[in-house]
Amino acid sequence: MRIGELAQASGTTTKTLRYYEQAGLLPAPERTITGYRDYEPATLQRLNFIRRGQAAGLTLAQIREVLHVRDAGGAPCHHVRELLDSRVHQLDRQIAHLQALRETVTELRDAAAEPDPGACDPTAVCRYL
Amino acid sequence: MRIGELAQASGTTTKTLRYYEQAGLLPAPERTITGYRDYEPATLQRLNFIRRGQAAGLTLAQIREVLHVRDAGGAPCHHVRELLDSRVHQLDRQIAHLQALRETVTELRDAAAEPDPGACDPTAVCRYL
DNA sequence: CTTGACCTTCCAGTGCGGTGGAAGGTCAAG
DNA sequence: CTTGACCTTCCACCGCACTGGAAGGTCAAG
Incomplete structure (x- = not known):
């Protein structure tokens, strides 16, 4: 899915998604031949997790740590x-x-x-x- | 009194005092011949007021408004x-x-x-x- | 073929309350 | 006369989570 689609599905903005990528919260997605970001649907789960963390008042840095533990297989x-x-x-x-x-x-x-x-x-x- | 003196008396820093001046919370003080800021002792009362306002959780902008009402004679x-x-x-x-x-x-x-x-x-x- | 929506990167700004540092002038003591 | 503490201005940066906008590329519909 493209970034606009993901933004709409997750209730955020394309700006924020690019920011999350740069901030290490989202992995760099595949790209189409023409350079468009091409997200896997599972990214939506990840964004939901981020939102739950934020709702609990965790900082993005804290959420990022959790994500990295998960990404490392833990x-x-x-x-x-x-x-x-x-x-x-x-x-x-x-x-x-x-x-x-x-x-x-x-x-x-x-x-x-x-x-x-x-x-x-x-x-x-x-x-x- | 000079800025360092006032900073010590009010429990803040020279940096903050210059910042308050620039932010419109403190009036520009007199200057010595050589350009040093020369504060009136009453400035200490003003700084205490600012601190009480901050302790109550008011923003500097709100405190500034109150100060301006007072400065205007109200x-x-x-x-x-x-x-x-x-x-x-x-x-x-x-x-x-x-x-x-x-x-x-x-x-x-x-x-x-x-x-x-x-x-x-x-x-x-x-x-x- | 054009229009308009979408995408890209990059740089810069928001609000809040300061803080840091450079480059240079001043003052009192020794 | 020098040393060191103090003062000046100016410009930039901190954290936090974005947000705005410019300049340009891509895609599908009409």
Whole structure:
């Protein structure tokens, strides 16, 4: 299949597919006599995998590592589990951080809800922040 | 005060201070005869405000707007309240999104905790993601 | 034979908040 | 007078995941 076809089938763009190739996420496909990329249908599975990885918040670099393990003939299960595990911990930290921030910002906003411009010191810019 | 002094007093770098000036967050300071930047001490308050804004997750562009309101002689209380309010809503959305993602990723990780490489289809790369 | 959709490569830019480094001027201490 | 810390401008680069556009080749339909 040609690149436009694959792009449509996978819900992405030709630009992105060429970028993935250059970034080592997709292997360089066969070419037609005239130089057009000619993808195997299985590439669609690979792109779906990439999308699932992205949906889980993995970086393309992490996804690429998994793909390379698979391409080298290995079973990346263990590697994937580790990635997911560290991702869960990262999410826990992010969530905790955002929740604490939400507390702080909410307090600031409530304090600013009934402003008293007269009490402000212009050199401090705004006492509500 | 010179730029290095201000950088140390504010806990940032000379690079960042010049960047803030170029970005419109700091006004161009006086210069000594030899061209050195000569900051007023009040600039420290301004930098503290910028840091508080950043700590609340505001972008430099948003902080700049507040500063410009203040520089124009206005009281930015109302503007600040709106910013903080929209920031709270944004945080709510981010937290909800990350929590849902955490659920999904946790499930994936648990499924991958006892892997069965034999059941995998290499063309799908990894069935645990 | 032309039109228009598709493909190719290559280079450059996006947003965000800086950071790095080169080439050169200034200042205080010794 | 020299040394070393500090300052100046300017231009370029970081990560991340693309995106835009120019200049040109290919293909099928009409």
